[in-house]
Amino acid sequence: MSNAPIPNLTPQGVTQLYNHSSDTNIKPTPTLQIINIKKVSGSASSNANNERYRVVLSDGQCYIQGMLATQINYMITDGTLVENCVVQVMDFITNLVQGRTVVILLNARPKGKQGYKIGNPVDVSTAATAAASSSNKQGNSNYNNTTTNNNNGAKPMYNQQRQQYNNNGNNNRPNNMYARPQAVASNVSPQNRYASNSYNNQNNNSFGGGGGTHTSNPHGNNTLYTPISQLNIYMSKWTIRARVTNKGPIKTWSNAKGEGRLFSLDLLDDSGTDIRATFFKEAVDRFYDLMMLNHVYTISGGKLKVANMQWNTCKSGFEITCDVNTEIHEVKDDGRIQRNVYEFIDDIAALETSCEVNGNADLLAVVKSVGPVGTVTSKRTQQELFKCDLTLVDQSNTSVNLTVWGEEAKTAASKYDRTPIVAVKKVRVSDYGGRSLGTSSGTNIVLDPRGEDVGVQRLETLKSWWRNQGSNVSHSVKSISGSAGGGGRMVSFEDRKPIRAIKDENMGGNSASMDNKPDWLTVKACFTFLKKDKEGGPWYTACGNADEPCKNRPKATMTTEGTWHCDKCNRAMPNCVRRFIFSACITDDTSTSWVSIFNEQAEMLLGEGITADMLYERCFEGSEQEMFESVFNKANFTDWVLKCRVKSEMVGDEQRVKTSVVNLMPVDYVQESRDMLAAINKM
Structure with a gap:
């Protein structure tokens, strides 16, 4: 076999694929020739999306069997890939099937159509056997010449190589370019994995079917563990040993196929790769209470599929679907698997410069403050969702808002009241208000993280900054969650605007265009007039159904029978149920504006315990008209910080800019004075 380079093809390119180890993140991208393409026959019911193609890849010297991943089948059907064409392998995985190495071609770049087969290639596994035999003969000769205990019967070749390889303490792979990556012990550190005995287990595919490289069990039984980094959809049997790093709540689902419940876990093993596992229906009842956060389990019998990266933030490109037949057992935590693997950004300020919008980020920060718990109604499910904003700060003297949802929002006030340090993993970066963060099903928030998990130096730097500077009430930080944001989020003192900005900046003008997006304004203002004299009262009659889909929100009208009918x-x-809705006039030192006030904001403005139903019963049905006047008069000429939505709407045939209050809080005069002094000092 000639050693001269083959024109257009990568010398020993097939060998590079054959020898590639998943322990390295760097994959070769050789240029090879496809010398054979064959459609694999499937079931009669299979459709075009499930067709499979077998290919043979050659570098002119050796060839290797391969399969096309289904996502690039179109390259066959459109004629891009034909026999004897030349391609550059852009992405691949290797798999062991019935003792033979097979390359799964995930992505390829066409380089031209050669028209004939280059060279006279041989099977790379045959070449590997020949090379290994030659190497072993030489090793056996050396062994026989040096041993003082030479038996008449020659020792098996694999024993000689094993003894030689282990005794010399060499951490490098055997000097054999055809050597396959072999099983490695999971208790060996990543940098020393190749020091493990390559021949300890002759049956690398003891599970059959899909095969693959496995990590051996450190506990001494016969179970082999597959690194998560090596899982793929072509493996039929596997077992992983992993830590639960994130556990989601039980959710319900409903579609055309039926309905049921599900929950998801993020699992991390000692290869440093995590994967999402989702449990459905009966598996929820069986495993939800069993699977505990930070505990270690062995898992087998789940179904692997390609991950939906829109919702899945784990490193693995695959995810596991588990049912009641999945085998899960808790095992002793020997400390080899980390609590979490973080990829921290430099600091909060980097969110503006280094992070993509709608991407994910990990950060270490201090929870400076916790906002009030609010509610929003889901447009899709019409369910009421709880939310709460946390203000995070760090040594970059920058703050950002992180929105938490559900039970996390309900308990946020007590959970984060002592300004703890948090390690936040996989939060979604949004431009919803400058830069802001939001949690998702894959987000994990760890209070007071350990130095060994997040980095001792990084943790100590943040602690020192907070102790010496950040915790000082007069210390000013820049907020990158600016006033463009919505959802009722209050912005910092520096990002407030005067009322005149509504006209000066043409707020609401964009919402008249096709994007229909409102503008947002946070302002400190005084209420000078509350329009309470609407016929029937400053409220509307809402549906009495407190459950889905109404939640006491849609309008209800009285029927001739004296009942209240809801169209929803x-x-x-x-x-x-009566709910407040009225207009008010606000003013500051620059201008005045009419704003709309809705039920939740009206109840905060009018005072605790004041509801529309209470005022109707006591003042309209009763005789306490003076109380009605005093409630509204008491709210006049009070100072508030208001978050307003400014949007253009059609009123009749006229386009008008409408300003609505979505959140408000009374002015904290002590903090307001501090903020003003800090602003003066910066001038």
């Missing part, structure tokens, strides 16, 4: 749920209720 199409039900007639004996009673309605």
